[in-house]
Amino acid sequence: MTNRNDESAVTEAAEKTQGDAPEQGEKEPLQKETKKKGLQERLKAAEAKAEENYDRLLRVTAEFENYKKRMEREMNEYRKFANEALIKDILPIVDNLERALEIPYGNNEKASHGMREGVEMTLKGLLSSLEKFGAVPIESLGKPFDPNFHQAVMQEESEEHPENTVVQELQKGFMMRDRLLRPAMVVVSKKSDAKSGVKAEGSGDEHKIDITIQ
Structure with a gap:
């Protein structure tokens, strides 16, 4: 009697095991697929992070290079014009x-x-x-009046020079490399009243110079 019971128990266990085997076999591919998807998502996230860090590195590198160039320009400007006040x-x-x-x-x-x-x-x-x-005088005599480099303090009638020509230099102007240290104070030619046909009320002269003494 006991042997029969044991045999029945063994048979039931075997049948149960055989019944569970296909179910476990079905779960394994699903678990692998889920794990694979998880790894792929983590890989994509890591790649995105790496790309973000690389872009950030490029920006920081570019900013640093621009900073170096700016500092170099400023230092060159300082060296060029450090003695300007003196x-x-x-x-x-x-x-x-x-x-x-x-x-x-x-x-x-x-x-x-x-x-x-x-x-x-x-x-x-x-x-x-x-x-x-780097400080050199501005050549003014005989040159056309240029408000960028000259300060006209008076006008003088002249038949020898074209109108608005520097005929006298009262004080030299100076440049320091490409920067104006001070303008030249000059006397500028103008046509004589008889030849220019200046009217008493408004000549309409297009070459009139605004003279301001500072």
Whole structure:
């Protein structure tokens, strides 16, 4: 009796096992597919993150390169114009030396010649030193009036020069490389009233210069 019961139990267990086997076999491919999808999603997320980080790296690198270039430009500008204020303070000395050359000296020709020569040498040396720092005079005499480089303080009738030509330089203008240190103070030619046909009320002159003394 006992043997029959045991055999029945074994048979039932075997049948149950055989019945469960197909169900487990069906679940395994599903689990693998789910796991595969999960891995693919994680891979896509990792790739997206890597691409985002790479783009960020490119932006940061570009910004840093732009920063370096900007700093280099600023340093070059600083080196070029670091002495601008000092040179502006020296320019009045140049003016005084040039005025000194215009003053007639005394009757002692030898002493006057020596003094004048000394002033000329000092002026020449000073201009040479300024040129080393990039400061050079603006050539104005005989040039057309240019408000970017000239400050007209008066007009003078002239038959020898075209209208609006610089006929006299009262104070030299200076450039420092490509920057204007100060404009030249000049006298500008104009047509004589008789030849220009100026009317008493409004000449309609298209070349009128606004003269402002500063």
